[in-house]
Amino acid sequence: HREVVYGRTHPDIQKLDAYLVRSFQPTPAVVEIHGGGWRRGSKSQFVYAGNLMGAILDAGISVISIDYRLTPEHTFPAQMDDVVRAVQFVRSRAQEWHLDPDRIGALGGSAGAHLAAWVALHDDMARSDSADPVERISSRLACFVELSGPLDLTRVRPTELARQPLRGQDFANAFTAAFGCTADEFENDPDVRQRVRDAS
Numbered sequence: 091h092r093e094v095v096y097g098r099t100h101p102d103i104q105k106l107d108a109y110l111v112r113s114f115q116p117t118p119a120v121v122e123i124h125g126g127g128w129r130r131g132s133k134s135q136f137v138y139a140g141n142l143m144g145a146i147l148d149a150g151i152s153v154i155s156i157d158y159r160l161t162p163e164h165t166f167p168a169q170m171d172d173v174v175r176a177v178q179f180v181r182s183r184a185q186e187w188h189l190d191p192d193r194i195g196a197l198g199g200s201a202g203a204h205l206a207a208w209v210a211l212h213d214d215m216a217r218s219d220s221a222d223p224v225e226r227i228s229s230r231l232a233c234f235v236e237l238s239g240p241l242d243l244t245r246v247r248p249t250e251l252a253r254q255p256l257r258g259q260d261f262a263n264a265f266t267a268a269f270g271c272t273a274d275e276f277e278n279d280p281d282v283r284q285r286v287r288d289a290s
Contacts, residue, residue, distance in 0.1 A: 091187075096179035097172060098222070100159055104172055106179075107134045109143075109153040110187055118193035118232075119152040121177055125200030125239075126160075127264030128169055133157045138199060138237070152189060154180050158205070162267040166289045169268075173205045174215045178227040195233040201264075203239020208289070210234035243290045244283070248273035 097104025111117045122143070124131040133155040136143045143153055158172035177194065184191040196206035209215075215229040240246065248262035252273065266276050268289070275282045 096156070096176050098175075100164075103157055103159050104175065105133070106154055106156040106176060108180075108183075108187060109147060109155070110189075111147055111150050111152045113150060113188065116184070116188050116190040117150055117152045118195070119154055119180060119187075119189045120146060120235075121173070121180060121194065121196045121206075121231075122153055122155040123158070123173060123196060123198035123202035123205045124155070125198060125202045127261070128161045128166075128201045128204075128268050129264055130160065131201075152187070161264075162270060165270040166268050166285060169201075169205055170208050170289070173209045174229045175224070177209060177229045177231065178216070178224050181227050182224050193232050195235070196231050197235040197237070198239065199237040200239055203236040204241065204243075205239075206231075206234045207236045207239060207241055241290065243286045246276075246286075248276050 091108040091110070094106050094108060095101045095104060096106050124133060124135055146153055156173070156176045159168040173196070177196070180189070181191045181194060183189070196210060198206040209229060210231040216227055217225045220226050243265070246265050248265050251262040252259045262273060266273055269276060269282055269285055271279065271282050276286065
């Protein structure tokens with residue numbers, strides 16, 4: 091299933107591709123979240139070493155690859171909100187797509203790893219009072235795979251990163267763009283620091 095819209099606020103962006111395993115029993119599923127510094131990348135690009143997605147599918151696990159809102163146009167927590175929504179949406183399709191709703195995990199590299207871990211390690215985001223039936227569904231994950239992603243963003247120092255060779259400035263820009271702030275604000279502004287803690 092290609093280009094399935096899972097979101098309501100930005101349906102032109104909030105889309106997924108579902109690679110469903112044929113099985114007599116409902117299959118586990120992994121929500122794949124691309125990397126790219128929260129600024130670039132797209133679903134189903136699968137830039138992992140080897141044939142990781144193929145190996146997952148061969149193991150009988152369906153793969154759901156998602157796009158999410160990117161920075162700097164959309165700052166945190168838009169990206170986390172999108173992954174939460176995608177997990178809820180996938181679980182809402184469990185019967186139709188022959189998925190086991192109790193065996194949904196997430197996987198990502200770099201920025202995608204951060205997003206997978208953030209959703210997995212936070213409380214269930216289901217809202218029982220929502221008028222939107224998808225928002226009433228659990229966002230809990232059975233597991234997550236974190237491939238080289240930043241977890242404690244409070245330890246990041248963009249001013250120091252920018253001085254590093256190779257892609258130092260690029261990495262620094264990724265973190266400041268995520269919060270729509272300068273390097274100094276990222277490191278010292280109390281309101282930004284609280285947002286950084288919330289994103290960790």
